[in-house]
Amino acid sequence: MTDYISENRDGHIVELLGGLSTSFAISILNSSPDCIKLIELDGSLSFMNHNGMCAMEVDDFCMVEAQPWPSLWPESAQQLLQDAMDTATEGGTSRFEAFCPTAKGKPRWWEVTVSPVLGKTGRVERLLSTSRDITARVEREKRMQEHERQLDDYAQMLRRELAEKKELLAAKEVLVREVDHRVKNSFALIIGLLRLQMRNVSEEAAREAINDAANRISAVARVHEHLYRDESVQHIPVRSFLQDLCRGVCSSVGGSEGQVEMVFDDVTVPSDVAISYGLILTELLSNAFKHSQSDDTRVRVALETVPDKADRYLLAVEDNGRGLPEGFTLTEATGLGMKICKIYVAQLSGGLSHSRSDLGGARFVADVSGV
Ligand SMILES: Nc1ncnc2c1ncn2[C@@H]1O[C@H](COP(=O)(O)OP(=O)(O)OP(=O)(O)O)[C@@H](O)[C@H]1O
Numbered sequence: 001m002t003d004y005i006s007e008n009r010d011g012h013i014v015e016l017l018g019g020l021s022t023s024f025a026i027s028i029l030n031s032s033p034d035c036i037k038l039i040e041l042d043g044s045l046s047f048m049n050h051n052g053m054c055a056m057e058v059d060d061f062c063m064v065e066a067q068p069w070p071s072l073w074p075e076s077a078q079q080l081l082q083d084a085m086d087t088a089t090e091g092g093t094s095r096f097e098a099f100c101p102t103a104k105g106k107p108r109w110w111e112v113t114v115s116p117v118l119g120k121t122g123r124v125e126r127l128l129s130t131s132r133d134i135t136a137r138v139e140r141e142k143r144m145q146e147h148e149r150q151l152d153d154y155a156q157m158l159r160r161e162l163a164e165k166k167e168l169l170a171a172k173e174v175l176v177r178e179v180d181h182r183v184k185n186s187f188a189l190i191i192g193l194l195r196l197q198m199r200n201v202s203e204e205a206a207r208e209a210i211n212d213a214a215n216r217i218s219a220v221a222r223v224h225e226h227l228y229r230d231e232s233v234q235h236i237p238v239r240s241f242l243q244d245l246c247r248g249v250c251s252s253v254g255g256s257e258g259q260v261e262m263v264f265d266d267v268t269v270p271s272d273v274a275i276s277y278g279l280i281l282t283e284l285l286s287n288a289f290k291h292s293q294s295d296d297t298r299v300r301v302a303l304e305t306v307p308d309k310a311d312r313y314l315l316a317v318e319d320n321g322r323g324l325p326e327g328f329t330l331t332e333a334t335g336l337g338m339k340i341c342k343i344y345v346a347q348l349s350g351g352l353s354h355s356r357s358d359l360g361g362a363r364f365v366a367d368v369s370g371v
């Protein structure tokens with residue numbers, strides 16, 4: 001046993017065992033929970049404490065005695081050991097972490113400190129290595145790293161999927177816009193063809209019939225245009241749609257916008273409900289202009305919510321014309337306009353009624369559902 005054993009921790013000499021008996025010094029070293037080894041300057045192992053032998057699963061010190069210390073470690077750690085030994089030989093202390101399985105092959109990680117042991121003359125005579133088992137910590141860190149890696153992979157996968165979905169969505173949006181555009185053009189083409197045909201027909205009744213058909217198709221086309229414009233495929237705000245529709249009907253019957261007073265509550269309804277409103281309104285408004293027989297036709301068009309009744313609306317059209325013919329009844333009315341109104345009012349679980357308007361002419365009110 002050496003005369004002086006100094007253990008350098010954190011750069012401080014903390015223990016000086018000079019002058020102690022060998023057995024006492026060994027018993028002190030054996031009491032350390034760490035694996036303590038003495039290494040000769042030629043690198044051979046000359047001592048290993050009791051806990052070290054347990055930790056390294058060395059049953060008998062003879063198995064490792066006088067063997068070059070680095071040769072007991074895996075090749076990947078040998079350079080670290082050599083460097084630490086060189087530093088200690090020159091009087092310095094170094095610390096590193098490395099992997100070394102036990103003699104029986106159990107995987108272990110160690111925090112190793114190598115420091116010089118000085119003789120009486122102050123010269124380095126041996127090296128002292130303290131290895132602490134840090135396997136639990138390293139494995140915990142590895143598990144955390146593995147979790148982090150898995151999370152990173154997962155996040156990357158999600159980012160990739162999101163990017164793909166965004167791309168698909170963008171492509172779909174382009175497609176939808178293209179389809180919308182084509183539908184809009186097709187409606188315009190059909191309406192244009194009907195109007196062209198109308199100009200080539202000399203009979204007044206036939207011209208009117210074609211114009212009515214064009215107006216009815218316009219009502220459907222306008223709903224589509226509003227859906228497309230508002231970028232909502234299910235619901236549309238009714239006010240702007242009905243205003244737009246009234247203007248269209250006015251111009252198609254040769255009237256002006258100023259002749260129609262519009263009172264529309266600001267409500268939103270499903271697109272198929274809006275189409276029904278549009279078709280009903282087209283018929284009632286066309287009738288107001290067509291049958292008023294007034295030089296200065298005035299029409300009031302309204303969509304109002306029914307007080308205390310959720311999702312019920314009153315769609316009313318009244319004019320200042322000559323009023324309904326004597327004995328007019330809805331059940332007996334045979335025109336296509338009234339038929340269309342009745343069909344769509346029934347679809348909206350509603351009822352259609354008529355009366356005399358304050359304006360002097362006819363008044364039609366459809367009590368309809370908004371869903
Ligand atoms: N605002 C109104 N003022 C006066 N009479 C009207 C009014 N609305 C409808 N009528 C009467 O009700 C009848 C039925 O109307 P309806 O819309 O069903 O047929 P139409 O307008 O004559 O023809 P179309 O099939 O082109 O609509 C009309 O012919 C007209 O006599």
Ligand SMILES: [Mg+2]
Nearest residue numbers: 287335337338
């Ligand atoms: Mg009509």
